[in-house]
Amino acid sequence: MPHPEDVRRAAESLRLLADPTRIKILWALLQGETSVACLAELVGAAPTAVSQHLAKLRLAGLVEGRREGTFVYYSVEGSHVRALLTEALGHATAGAR
Numbered sequence: 363m364p365h366p367e368d369v370r371r372a373a374e375s376l377r378l379l380a381d382p383t384r385i386k387i388l389w390a391l392l393q394g395e396t397s398v399a400c401l402a403e404l405v406g407a408a409p410t411a412v413s414q415h416l417a418k419l420r421l422a423g424l425v426e427g428r429r430e431g432t433f434v435y436y437s438v439e440g441s442h443v444r445a446l447l448t449e450a451l452g453h454a455t456a457g458a459r
Contacts, residue, residue, distance in 0.1 A: 395437040
């Protein structure tokens with residue numbers, strides 16, 4: 363069995379991904395670093411909502427921010443996020459057939 367703390371962190375990460383807007387945000391960030399305003403436009407959500415989602419994703423270690431002047435640019439934290447999203451979306455696509 364996995365270590366209980368690893369199980370807890372995995373469950374927390376999956377819980378955070380159980381939101382369509384967060385999946386869209388992460389998918390957009392897989393294409394490259396970008397700002398909150400750009401993410402808001404890409405995912406069709408208000409910048410304040412995107413900022414709240416990013417804060418939760420940052421706390422979970424799924425995204426990181428880089429400050430440049432008054433702007434913060436976000437990117438995905440590690441290649442494991444790409445693998446996780448690819449698997450989840452592939453599973454969803456296969457289940458729809």
